[in-house]
Amino acid sequence: MQNLQYAADRLQQVRHRIAQAEQCAGRTPDSVRLIGASKKQTAELLKAFCQNGLSDLGENYLQEALDKKEELTGFSVNWHFIGAIQSNKTALIARNFDWVHSVDRQKIARRLAEQFTSTEVLPKLNILLQINLDNEDTKAGITAQSIRPTLESIQGFSNIDCRGFMLIPAPRDSALEQRKIFATARSLLEDTNQEFGLQMDSLSMGMSNDLEAAIAEGSTMIRIGTDLFGARPAS
Numbered sequence: 642m643q644n645l646q647y648a649a650d651r652l653q654q655v656r657h658r659i660a661q662a663e664q665c666a667g668r669t670p671d672s673v674r675l676i677g678a679s680k681k682q683t684a685e686l687l688k689a690f691c692q693n694g695l696s697d698l699g700e701n702y703l704q705e706a707l708d709k710k711e712e713l714t715g716f717s718v719n720w721h722f723i724g725a726i727q728s729n730k731t732a733l734i735a736r737n738f739d740w741v742h743s744v745d746r747q748k749i750a751r752r753l754a755e756q757f758t759s760t761e762v763l764p765k766l767n768i769l770l771q772i773n774l775d776n777e778d779t780k781a782g783i784t785a786q787s788i789r790p791t792l793e794s795i796q797g798f799s800n801i802d803c804r805g806f807m808l809i810p811a812p813r814d815s816a817l818e819q820r821k822i823f824a825t826a827r828s829l830l831e832d833t834n835q836e837f838g839l840q841m842d843s844l845s846m847g848m849s850n851d852l853e854a855a856i857a858e859g860s861t862m863i864r865i866g867t868d869l870f871g872a873r874p875a876s
C-alpha cells in the first residue's frame with residue numbers, strides 16, 4: 642500500500658514535468674514516452690509503478706532484468722535494454738526486449754540482427770544507435786561517421802528495425818548548451834533519414850536533469866531513474 646501511494650505521487654510529478662515541457666515546446670501532449678530507468682530497484686517497487694500506469698522499463702544489466710521480467714509476469718510492460726552490451730549476450734537481449742537503446746558499435750547491431758531466422762514470425766526488435774557526439778574516445782557510442790556503415794550492415798534483416806538514436810551527452814553547464822547537443826542529434830537523424838530514404842522516428846534522450854531541454858529538441862523517449870523511483874538502493 643505504501644509503495645502504491647509513493648508510486649502514484651512520483652509518477653504524477655514526473656508526468657507533470659513532461660506535460661509542461663511538451664506544452665512549452667508546442668508539442669502534442671503524450672508525444673514523449675516515459676521510460677523508468679529501473680536498474681537496482683526492486684521488483685516489488687516496480688510493480689507499484691506498473692499498477693499506476695507506468696508501461697515502459699529500461700534495464701542495464703541482463704541477469705537482473707531477466708529476474709525482474711519473471712517477477713513481473715502478468716504486468717504489461719515494454720522492456721527496454723539501455724545498458725552496455727557484451728557481444729556474447731546479444732541472443733538473450735534480442736529475445737527478451739522490445740527495444741534496445743544501447744547499440745554502440747557496428748558489431749552489436751549486426752549480431753542482434755543475425756539472431757533471428759527469416760522464417761520466424763516475431764514482432765520486430767526495435768533498436769536505437771547510441772550516438773557519441775562528444776567525440777571523446779573514452780565514451781561508448783557510434784560516431785557520426787560510423788552511422789552509414791552500421792546501417793548498411795543490418796540492411797536486409799527483416800526482423801530488426803532501426804528506429805533512431807539514443808544519446809547520453811557529457812554534462813553541460815547550461816540549458817542552452819544541453820539544447821545544442823540534443824538539436825545536433827535531431828538534425829543528424831533528419832539528415833540520415835534523407836540520405837538513406839528512411840523514416841526513423843525515435844530519439845531516446847533526456848534524463849532527470851535535462852529532460853526539458855531534450856523535449857524542446859524533439860526527444861520521443863526519456864529515461865528517468867532517480868527522479869521517478871528515488872535513490873537506488875546500495876548494492
Ligand SMILES: *Cc1c(COP(=O)(O)O)cnc(C)c1O
Nearest residue numbers: 678723848849864865866867868
Ligand atoms: C541510470 C540510467 C538513466 C537514469 O539515470 P538517473 O540519473 O537515475 O535518472 C538513464 N539512462 C541510462 C542509460 C542509465 O543507465
